[in-house]
Amino acid sequence: MAPPYLTRTIDRELDELMPLAPAIALDGPKGVGKTGTARRRATQTWLLDLAEQRALLEAD
Numbered sequence: 001m002a003p004p005y006l007t008r009t010i011d012r013e014l015d016e017l018m019p020l021a022p023a024i025a026l027d028g029p030k031g032v033g034k035t036g037t038a039r040r041r042a043t044q045t046w047l048l049d050l051a052e053q054r055a056l057l058e059a060d
């Protein structure tokens with residue numbers, strides 16, 4: 001079972017910024033939780049490191 005999600009400073013910042021910004025990039029060292037932090041807020045997800053999903057976006 002996955003460990004519980006720990007709320008971090010970035011979550012508070014995202015609560016404030018997401019209603020205002022059309023896009024937000026999360027940048028940080030490997031494995032710090034960028035994908036997990038973003039994914040739990042997303043209603044739809046495209047993983048652009050997967051070639052077939054990137055191709056869908058490029059075709060649009």
Ligand SMILES: Nc1ncnc2c1ncn2[C@@H]1O[C@H](COP(=O)(O)OP(=O)(O)OP(=O)(O)O)[C@@H](O)[C@H]1O
Nearest residue numbers: 004005006007008029030031032033034035036037
């Ligand atoms: N806020 C959090 N609380 C607890 N665990 C977390 C949290 N954020 C991420 N994790 C866990 O940490 C691990 C790495 O998270 P994640 O894959 O989101 O990192 P990442 O920054 O996207 O990594 P990469 O640089 O490899 O893309 C995962 O096991 C995830 O479940």
Ligand SMILES: [Mg+2]
Nearest residue numbers: 033034035036
């Ligand atoms: Mg990631």
